[in-house]
Amino acid sequence: xxxxxxxxxxxxxxxxxxxxxxxxxxxxxxxxxxxxxxxxxxxxxxxxxxxxxxxxxxxxxxxxxxxxxxxxxxxxxxxxxxxxxxxxxxxxxxxxxxxxxxxxxxxxxxxxxxxxxxxxxxxxxxxxxxxxxxxxxxxxxxxxxxxxxxxxxxxxxxxxxxxxxxxxxxxxxxxxxxxxxxxxxxxxxxxxxxxxxxxxxxxxxxxxxxxxxxxxxxxxxxxxxxxxxxxxxxxxxxxxxxxxxxxxxxxxxxxxxx
Numbered sequence: 190x191x192x193x194x195x196x197x198x199x200x201x202x203x204x205x206x207x208x209x210x211x212x213x214x215x216x217x218x219x220x221x222x223x224x225x226x227x228x229x230x231x232x233x234x235x236x237x238x239x240x241x242x243x244x245x246x247x248x249x250x251x252x253x254x255x256x257x258x259x260x261x262x263x264x265x266x267x268x269x270x271x272x273x274x275x276x277x278x279x280x281x282x283x284x285x286x287x288x289x290x291x292x293x294x295x296x297x298x299x300x301x302x303x304x305x306x307x308x309x310x311x312x313x314x315x316x317x318x319x320x321x322x323x324x325x326x327x328x329x330x331x332x333x334x335x336x337x338x339x340x341x342x343x344x345x346x347x348x349x350x351x352x353x354x355x356x357x358x359x360x361x362x363x364x365x366x367x368x369x370x371x372x373x374x375x376x377x378x379x380x381x382x383x384x385x386x387x388x389x390x391x392x393x394x395x396x397x398x399x400x401x402x403x404x405x406x407x408x409x410x411x412x413x414x415x416x417x418x419x420x421x422x423x424x425x426x427x428x429x430x431x432x433x434x435x436x437x438x439x440x441x442x443x444x445x446x447x
Contacts, residue, residue, distance in 0.1 A: 192219035194244065195226050200237030200387035200446075201380075202230045209245030214253040215298060217263055220272035227279040237387035237446050239283070240380065241306065242290040251297025251320060269329050273298050277331040280305045281402055284395030286386040290379040291357070291366070296320045301330035304339065307398060308382060309366040311357040312375035317365065319349045338405065339365050390428030391446035 194205035204226050206213040230236045243249055256262045263271070280287055280302070289306035296318040303309050303317075311317075319336070321328045328336070328349050337345040340363045348355065357369035370378040386394065396419045403415050423429055427447040435442035 191222065192216070193222040193226055195229075197233070197236060199384065200235065201383045202226075202233070202236040202239045204230075204239065204241045205244050206241070206249050207244045208253075209243075209247070211253055212247035212250035212294065213243040213245070213299070214250040215272060216253045216256045217268075217272065220268075220276065224275050224279060227276070227283060230285065231279070231283045234446075236285065237391045238383045239285060239287040240290060240383040241287065241303075242379070243292050245293070247293040247299075248289075248291040248295040248303060248315065249299025250294060251299045254324075265326075273302075273330040276302060277305050281331075281398075284398055285391060286383075286394050286398070288379065288383045288386070290375070290383075291315045291317070292375065294318065297328075298330040301328065301332040301335060304335050304365065305331050308386075310375075310379050310382065311360060311366055311369045312372050313357050313369050314372050315357045315369070317355045317357075317360050318352060320352055322350055322352045334405075336365075339363075388444065390426070390432060390442075390444045392426045392428050393423045396423050 190207065192206070192208050194207045196203050204223070206219070206223075208214060208216070208219060227239075230239050252268060257265065257268065286308065287306040289303040289309040291303050291309060291311035292315065293312070294316050295303045297320040300317045300319060319328055319332060321332075327333070332349065336348065340348070344363060347353070355363075355365065357366070360366045361369050400412075400415055400419055404412050407415065428444045431444060432442050
């Protein structure tokens, strides 16, 4: 059975992590398969938004430690360099909106992959754990970059060093995630976000994502210049013209992501 389930519904690509017996922890096959599916989403013009969820009770428990300590398996350096770094780079650089639907525990790399997505939502019973310190490791998958920017340096230091479990409610409160939903409505509500995004002017949303990425390393003057350049590009899109015309004609716009 494939470790990554994949389908396209309308304009939404649904990626499901599918190793439920080990709480969807990553091995090499799953990491490379996820990279391939993200590449497919980037190249396929029919895909307007991406929705990532886990199969079973967990979102993702991080690295499969059985593989990590296997003498015949990949070394830690290779796991980070070849598995997780490319995944995070794809999540941030694909100029399409990506929703992480955290349906259960998200630990270690699993937590940081979820937080690297554009919009992260969780079911009420879900939790987030920076589990690295419990086995003497350093947060990877962009954790030391993303988490301080979401929750601040003090909170990030405490969460990564102490390895505290963070409930979905607390994650929303501290700005780690966008929103949490009751368990019984989570699947429907989280998918609604992806569907809504897929029907929006996704070319402009992709440019917004590029601007947000650049804001991480820019000063104000540089960022204002970035906004100027990207606004010029956005103003030449089909979706911009459609949005303006629909507003003037008092009708619902039909965006194409172009």
